[in-house]
Amino acid sequence: MNSLNSSVSEIELPQIHDPRGDLTFVEGGNHVPFSIARVYYLYNVPVDAERGGHAHRELEQVVFALSGSFRMKVDDGFSKTEYWLRDPRRGLHIKNMIWREMDSFSQGAVCMVLASHPYDESDYYRDYGEFQQALRAGS
Ligand code: T46
Secondary structure, eight states: OOOOHHHHHEEEEEOEEEETTTEEEOOOOOTTTSSOOOEEOSSSOTOOOOOOEEEEEOOEEEEEEEEEEEEEEEEESSOOOEEOOOOTTTTEEEEEEEEEEEEOOTOOOOOEEEEESOOGGGGOOSHHHHOOOOOOTTT
């Protein structure tokens, strides 16, 4: 069974700073503990939008605020906590079977996500009751 502490953690990426600006890079299997199969990003998000509201059976992801900020609420079915993402060097690694909800997007926020698998709708629990049932069944 997942525990929230072992299933959600912050990852800090390198930053190369020089007078021309900052450069940050990310390598799958190194900074991110899986091979990156997919990258997607959220942008033009209305400040009052709520995204997420699901969990994944297998998928692991690392979520970044490349620009601006937003709140990420996470829940393993037993306990809940929240993170504010606002630093493009600091990502949130979320393992499978974690319910997540995102809100409080700042104007112009850009959220980038590195994912361990290609998109697969059958990997989603989009119903909280089903998610809880699956946790109780240990699946
Ligand atoms: C997550 C948060 C941070 C695709 O066709 N391909 C994709 O790679 C993704 C991510 C989504 N879609 C389709 C599925 C839906 O028809 O795009 C539509 C919106 O997806 P969703 O409602 O799942 O978007 P969010 O922002 O609520 O959640 C997404 C990810 O799905 C999720 O895994 O953790 O971003």
